[in-house]
Amino acid sequence: MIKIEAIVREEKLEDVKAALNAIEVNGITVFQVMGCGSQKGYTEVIRGSKVDVSLLPKVKFEIVVSSEEWEKKVIKAIQDSAFTGKIGDGKIFTYDLRFAMRIRTGETGYDALN
Ligand SMILES: Nc1ncnc2c1ncn2[C@@H]1O[C@H](COP(=O)(O)OP(=O)(O)OP(=O)(O)O)[C@@H](O)[C@H]1O
Ligand SMILES: [Mg+2]
Numbered sequence: 001m002i003k004i005e006a007i008v009r010e011e012k013l014e015d016v017k018a019a020l021n022a023i024e025v026n027g028i029t030v031f032q033v034m035g036c037g038s039q040k041g042y043t044e045v046i047r048g049s050k051v052d053v054s055l056l057p058k059v060k061f062e063i064v065v066s067s068e069e070w071e072k073k074v075i076k077a078i079q080d081s082a083f084t085g086k087i088g089d090g091k092i093f094t095y096d097l098r099f100a101m102r103i104r105t106g107e108t109g110y111d112a113l114n
Helices: 010-022 068-082
Strands: 002-009 029-035 043-046 049-052 056-065 090-096
Touching: 002 010, 002 068, 010 029, 010 056, 010 068, 056 068, 068 090
Parallel strands: none
Antiparallel strands: 002 056, 002 090, 029 056, 043 049
16 A cells, blocks of 8 residues: 655645546545745745745645555646646655555455555
8 A cells, every 4th residue: 555645736726636536546635734845935926926935835635545556647647737837836755554444344454445
């Protein structure tokens, strides 16, 4: 199992959600977060206006998938839907995941995901 975290522009929330729904992922978690990348939050154009702050509001997605094939599909869906080509488009990180359980049934591992 693999966990994918993606931090994207706030205004890309709906686009990324739609792209993940389109490939039929089985669950997503979304967070409102603050962050900075290599420009240390310097200046960025947010909804058309230039903002100069050290931490910028971003949206973080967490998705857990069962295979590397799914990992690739999710990464592509997020990159395609979150891309503008300007600084601040965000980052994608992935991790090996140890454990999952569907609380209702007690199913664990892959069974908990599918
Ligand atoms: N190394 C990192 N560790 C943790 N979070 C990060 C890291 N880099 C970026 N982020 C998160 O991703 C958000 C967007 O980062 P951003 O797209 O500005 O990265 P970047 O490396 O500066 O790329 P770019 O040059 O395209 O702006 C940040 O606000 C932060 O929340
Ligand atoms: Mg940046």
